[in-house]
Amino acid sequence: MKNRIRxxxxxxxxxxxxxxxxxxxxxxxxxxxxxxxxxxxxxxAFRLAEQLRCRVDELFIYQDNPExxxx
Amino acid sequence: MKNRIRxxxxxxxxxxxxxxxxxxxxxxxxxxxxxxxxxxxxxxAFRLAEQLRCRVDELFIYQDNPExxxx
DNA sequence: AAGATATGTCAAATACTTTTGACATTTTGT
DNA sequence: ACAAAATGTCAAAAGTATTTGACATATCTT
Numbered sequence: 001m002k003n004r005i006r007x008x009x010x011x012x013x014x015x016x017x018x019x020x021x022x023x024x025x026x027x028x029x030x031x032x033x034x035x036x037x038x039x040x041x042x043x044x045a046f047r048l049a050e051q052l053r054c055r056v057d058e059l060f061i062y063q064d065n066p067e068x069x070x071x
Numbered sequence: 072m073k074n075r076i077r078x079x080x081x082x083x084x085x086x087x088x089x090x091x092x093x094x095x096x097x098x099x100x101x102x103x104x105x106x107x108x109x110x111x112x113x114x115x116a117f118r119l120a121e122q123l124r125c126r127v128d129e130l131f132i133y134q135d136n137p138e139x140x141x142x
Numbered sequence: 143a144a145g146a147t148a149t150g151t152c153a154a155a156t157a158c159t160t161t162t163g164a165c166a167t168t169t170t171g172t
Numbered sequence: 173a174c175a176a177a178a179t180g181t182c183a184a185a186a187g188t189a190t191t192t193g194a195c196a197t198a199t200c201t202t
Contacts, residue, residue: 001114015178029160031180038159039113041188043072046133056127062117086148100190102150109189112158149198159188168179 002061006034008052023047073132077105079123094118 009019016034020027023044033040033048039060040048049056080090087105091098094115104111104119110131111119120127 001117017178026161028162028181035180041159042110042113042116042127042131043133043135045113045116046072046128046131047135049128050133050135056113057117057120060113060117062114062121064114064118064121088148097191099151099192106150112189145201147200150196152194155191157190161186164182166180170177
């Protein structure tokens with residue numbers, strides 16, 4: 001699933017490290033999610049949206065190609 | 072994290088099985104999430120919101136007791 | 143009361159998310 | 173050009189989500 005984390009993080013002027021500590025996760029986790037290695041847990045998605053001052057559905061772009069597995 | 076899945080599912084008149092097949096997951100998964108055994112993945116959260124015709128942030132109640140682990 | 147449908151729950155297996163530590167590469171500031 | 177800060181990436185381990193199959197209990201319908 002695509003996301004706008006990098007875009008919104010930079011708009012606020014945060015580093016990956018800043019965002020990581022704000023969400024109480026590691027920097028590698030933020031990096032992996034920005035680079036679409038995997039999707040965050042629902043809890044982390046909410047924390048990210050909170051830190052980036054938007055809603056979960058504004059931060060993540062849900063486009064389900066029906067019945068296919070996501071990358 | 073609490074959620075309103077059961078409430079909204081019943082409002083639409085779906086069984087756990089109906090919702091499960093609409094989201095392409097097992098009935099047990101829906102049951103476990105409704106009974107707060109664990110949180111769904113972000114992808115499943117979006118599918119649930121889609122099936123229940125609401126937004127992710129309307130379906131799940133995010134209340135982070137700062138820096139504590141969720142149940 | 144009987145049968146059908148719906149829900150709760152368990153255990154074991156598999157897949158996915160996150161962590162830590164480490165090191166390489168890229169970008170920024172002076 | 174140099175140093176510092178930021179980002180990319182890897183591997184191994186731990187934690188979390190989901191599946192299947194099975195069986196129990198509850199709730200609805202006739």
